[in-house]
Amino acid sequence: MDLPNINPALLDIPTLDKLAPAGDRDHPPRILMLYGSLRERSFSRFLTEEAARILEHFGAEVKIFDPTELPMAGSVPEDHPKVRELRALSLWSEGQVWCSPERHGAITAVMKNQIDWIPLEQGALRPSQGRTLAVMQVCGGSQSFNVVNTLRLLGRWMRMFTIPNQSSVPMAYKEFDDAGRMRPSGYYERVVDVMEELFKMTLLLRGRTDYLTDRYSERNERSVKAINRQLGKI
Secondary structure, X not given: OOOOOOOHHHOOOOOHHHHOOOOOOOXXXXXXXXXXXXXXXXXXXXXXXXXXXXXXXXXXXEEEOOOOOOOOOOOOOOOOHHHHHHHHHHXXXXXXXXXXXXXXXXXXXXXXXXXHHOOOOEOOEOOOOOOEEEEEEXXXXXXXXXXXXXXXXXXXXXXXXXXXXXXXXXXXXXXXXXXXXXXOOHHHHHXXXXXXXXXXXXXXXXXXXXXXXXXXXXXXXHHHHHHHHHOOOO
């Protein structure tokens, strides 16, 4: 194994033909990845890219959204090109990975801004509901879990299925080489575990999320609207 640059293909990681239950191999799981920094040497981006390599090794189709030039939520119309791009990717995805640095004990504005642009509803479509979600963070100092805890809260608010496992990488500047590749460590192995769990959960829930997210209150609301339309009240 090339120690400075881990090649996922050299690791003992099962691929799609072993991970996917029979009948769930018609297309690769579609995973959208968001990271929370605009810095040129961004450790949250490095961690996201490392996780993307692992997911691609499993057999997933991965797309990473670049938050550069995404305006602040509410500052431009919703037809802004970067907003349309982000929302289209969210609709395309079956699972997502959110990764943010910790700043002042919380997620960054860059990370929150991306989440704020994804609405709970977009016409008759729901860009986030029913998707699986994995959360990760990078720390400049000692390990903490402030960011992943916040991302979990946001994931629940966005009606996503957030997996139990998570990754928090302390002193991230020590964990990546000059090329931005993650060094071999227990932290890397945790990232592999998290991505494997996300991959499996995405496969298990695929085709079943409509059933899981079908709620009495929403069915009742639709029925009331239908009755009111018949009565000419709306």
